Amino acid sequence: xxxxxxxxxxxxxxxxxxxxxxxxxxxxxxxxxxxxxxxxxxxxxxxxxxxxxxxxxxxxxxxxxxxxxxxxxxxxxxxxxxxxxxxxxxxxxxxxxxxxxxxxxxxxxxxxxxxxxxxxxxxxxxxxxxxxxxxxxxxxxxxxxxxxxxxxxxxxxxxxxxxxxxxxxxxxxxxxxxxxxxxxxxxxxxxxxxxxxxxxxxxxxxxxxxxxxxxxxxxxxxxxxxxxxxxxxxxxxxxxxxxxxxxxxxxxxxxxxxxxxxxxxxxxxxxxxxxxxxxxxxxxxxxxxxxxxxxxxxxxxxxxxxxxxxxxxxxxxxxxxxxxxxxxxxxxxxxxxxxxxxxxxxxxxxxxxxxxxxxxxxxxxxxxxxxxxxxxxxxxxxxxxxxxxxxxxxxxxxxxxxxxxxxxxxxxxxxxxxxxxxxxxxxxxxxxxxxxxxxxxxxxxxxxxxxxxxxxxxxxxxxxxxxxxxxxxxxxxxxxxxxxxxxxxxxxxxxxxxxxxxxxxxxxxxxxxxxxxxxxxxxxxxxxxxxxxxxxxxxxxxxxxxxxxxxxxxxxxxxxxxxxxxxxxxxxxxxxxxxxxxxxxxxxxxxxxxxxxxxxxxxxxxxxxxxxxxxxxxxxxxxxxxxxxxxxxxxxxxxxxxxxxxxxxx
Numbered sequence: 001x002x003x004x005x006x007x008x009x010x011x012x013x014x015x016x017x018x019x020x021x022x023x024x025x026x027x028x029x030x031x032x033x034x035x036x037x038x039x040x041x042x043x044x045x046x047x048x049x050x051x052x053x054x055x056x057x058x059x060x061x062x063x064x065x066x067x068x069x070x071x072x073x074x075x076x077x078x079x080x081x082x083x084x085x086x087x088x089x090x091x092x093x094x095x096x097x098x099x100x101x102x103x104x105x106x107x108x109x110x111x112x113x114x115x116x117x118x119x120x121x122x123x124x125x126x127x128x129x130x131x132x133x134x135x136x137x138x139x140x141x142x143x144x145x146x147x148x149x150x151x152x153x154x155x156x157x158x159x160x161x162x163x164x165x166x167x168x169x170x171x172x173x174x175x176x177x178x179x180x181x182x183x184x185x186x187x188x189x190x191x192x193x194x195x196x197x198x199x200x201x202x203x204x205x206x207x208x209x210x211x212x213x214x215x216x217x218x219x220x221x222x223x224x225x226x227x228x229x230x231x232x233x234x235x236x237x238x239x240x241x242x243x244x245x246x247x248x249x250x251x252x253x254x255x256x257x258x259x260x261x262x263x264x265x266x267x268x269x270x271x272x273x274x275x276x277x278x279x280x281x282x283x284x285x286x287x288x289x290x291x292x293x294x295x296x297x298x299x300x301x302x303x304x305x306x307x308x309x310x311x312x313x314x315x316x317x318x319x320x321x322x323x324x325x326x327x328x329x330x331x332x333x334x335x336x337x338x339x340x341x342x343x344x345x346x347x348x349x350x351x352x353x354x355x356x357x358x359x360x361x362x363x364x365x366x367x368x369x370x371x372x373x374x375x376x377x378x379x380x381x382x383x384x385x386x387x388x389x390x391x392x393x394x395x396x397x398x399x400x401x402x403x404x405x406x407x408x409x410x411x412x413x414x415x416x417x418x419x420x421x422x423x424x425x426x427x428x429x430x431x432x433x434x435x436x437x438x439x440x441x442x443x444x445x446x447x448x449x450x451x452x453x454x455x456x457x458x459x460x461x462x463x464x465x466x467x468x469x470x471x472x473x474x475x476x477x478x479x480x481x482x483x484x485x486x487x488x489x490x491x492x493x494x495x496x497x498x499x500x501x502x503x504x505x506x507x508x509x510x511x512x513x514x515x516x517x518x519x520x521x522x523x524x525x526x527x528x529x530x531x532x533x534x535x536x537x538x539x540x541x542x543x544x545x546x547x548x549x550x551x552x553x554x555x556x557x558x559x560x561x562x563x564x565x566x567x568x569x570x571x572x573x574x575x576x577x578x579x580x581x582x583x584x585x586x587x588x589x590x591x592x593x594x595x596x597x598x599x600x601x602x603x604x605x606x607x608x609x610x611x612x613x614x615x616x617x618x619x620x621x622x623x624x625x626x627x628x629x630x631x632x633x634x635x636x637x638x639x640x641x642x643x644x645x646x647x648x649x650x
Contacts, residue, residue, distance in 0.1 A: 028398045034264060036391025037073040046515045062265035068147040068257040077388040078260035078379040081253035088117040088251050096146035101203055103194050106142055116249040124159060127236060127244040139236045140190055143251060148177055148228040148259050150383055153252040155221045158245045163218035168244045170213050170237040174206025178230030190233060206233050228258040255383030264375040266300055272369040273396035276517030279361035280392050285385040291378040292355045296370040297348035305330040306339035315339035351376060367522035369400035397517040401437045401508055402428045406524035408532045409504050413540040414497050417548045417573045419449050426489040427526040428480055436481030437508040441474035445502050447607050448473055449494040457487045476511055488527055498575050499605035502537045546633045546640040548573040556647035559614030559621050571609040580604055581635035588628045614648055624650050
């Protein structure tokens with residue numbers, strides 16, 4: 001970790017001090033970056049601290065973890081297998097394991113087993129029938145890759161001088177994706193016994209890929225199906241004549257790991273901080289995905305540890321001395337004392353929903369200022385399609401604006417596409433050292449129509465609209481600080497909603513400190529008299545159609561260049577789209593002949609419009625007449641269409 005301080009010019013610094021006012025509490029802006037170590041430090045107009053973190057600095061005691069990823073100072077990406085690289089010697093160093101089946105079940109391979117993946121074709125494992133206790137008649141080896149990879153080939157052979165008489169005559173090879181829900185359903189069941197007279201038990205089941213009963217090849221080289229596999233089992237039987245030996249057992253993979261994951265260390269921000277925006281850079285191939293998530297907490301331990309009390313199934317979070325269990329003390333418990341590990345929901349948030357990777361930036365998800373934060377990156381890949389994350393960068397500021405700001409909205413259900421009146425309610429909890437705030441910005445995912453009033457503790461107050469657009473607004477009002485903690489703030493506005501479960505997110509901030517992080521509000525009980533406790537608004541009627549309205553203004557127009565009704569505005573509303581949908585507008589004559597495609601776009605839910613000047617696909621103005629406008633939307637839930645009559649007159 002490296003920390004640096006950056007200062008603007010003396011003139012800018014003096015202006016900031018003068019505008020802030022003498023004697024105000026100083027605030028600290030810190031920018032963190034994980035990866036991208038080749039990049040210069042970020043530039044800001046105000047003093048700030050920059051902390052450079054490394055993708056490579058994964059520490060298990062800080063809950064960092066990397067599974068099937070390639071990590072460098074510059075980026076993290078899913079592991080890509082070289083089809084010519086033998087994976088067997090690399091399994092253990094990449095977090096996997098190789099096990100042998102004994103009468104105790106699967107256990108770490110022995111020294112003799114290691115000779116078949118030591119990359120020395122002169123050393124061997126000898127298949128002389130002494131495979132396990134109680135006269136087992138086969139040798140079983142399990143190769144666990146530590147995660148799912150795409151395997152495509154397995155190869156094994158004896159020493160050169162014994163190619164003709166010591167090859168394996170009878171064997172089976174199976175694979176498994178490691179999904180425990182499929183256990184007991186696969187065709188190849190590996191069995192063992194714990195004593196000579198004991199019944200056989202299952203050591204796991206696998207998809208049987210090769211069942212070779214009369215092998216005559218000294219060098220066995222077999223293809224494997226290119227499907228996600230976590231485990232490969234090899235079972236070799238005694239030869240009917242002579243012994244067999246294996247000098248090297250080689251497994252080859254291909255392409256990207258289908259599923260890979262990187263979990264950052266828990267990052268200590270030094271004090272409860274307002275979490276600002278996160279930005280990132282990377283690439284995603286078609287057919288691949290990156291899911292980026294975050295969580296934050298009040299302490300450095302995201303888990304709760306439990307101990308059985310020896311009174312039935314009763315369990316406690318305390319050790320025998322009455323102290324709260326920690327990771328270290330839990331690990332020292334006996335097997336019978338360990339009662340499990342759960343998420344610490346009191347002090348840590350759950351993992352957020354994935355951020356929209358294409359957006360390349362987003363406000364950090366957080367319900368309140370917190371001191372610790374962690375990130376998780378999940379990669380989903382095809383064989384030849386992967387992704388790469390170059391860096392994450394985010395900013396925090398200390399002290400926070402408020403200890404917490406609860407918010408809720410009313411009403412929580414409105415008609416689709418109609419102007420509705422809303423009240424956004426806030427109740428802040430502000431500590432003496434918190435900055436306080438005088439502004440809020442509210443996202444309006446539908447269409448904003450106006451901001452009407454602001455009230456504090458029921459009393460109307462003057463307010464100023466600092467920003468207003470179709471997708472949101474910001475208003476400034478009298479300052480809220482420690483002396484006004486707990487007061488109810490209400491903002492009345494009008495908007496149209498086009499999607500079920502529309503979220504009206506909000507962030508409070510101090511307008512006199514424009515470079516400080518804006519603090520997200522948290523859904524909750526801001527007003528005991530309003531029983532919503534949410535920022536989510538639904539549609540009062542859940543409709544199946546995607547196209548809600550299609551309007552023409554005017555319906556008849558005259559594209560003759562006189563400046564009066566020379567074009568038509570086409571407005572359409574789309575409902576309940578969870579991903580961008582393809583929109584096409586096509587023009588037909590009354591005989592059904594297609595004349596032009598006048599509009600194409602990719603849209604989410606909302607209101608959209610465009611202007612058509614009366615020209616066809618060749619750029620020619622259409623003659624006087626009546627035409628048919630057909631709109632089609634291809635969405636995940638199916639195709640929807642609408643049509644209108646449009647007239648051209650001169």
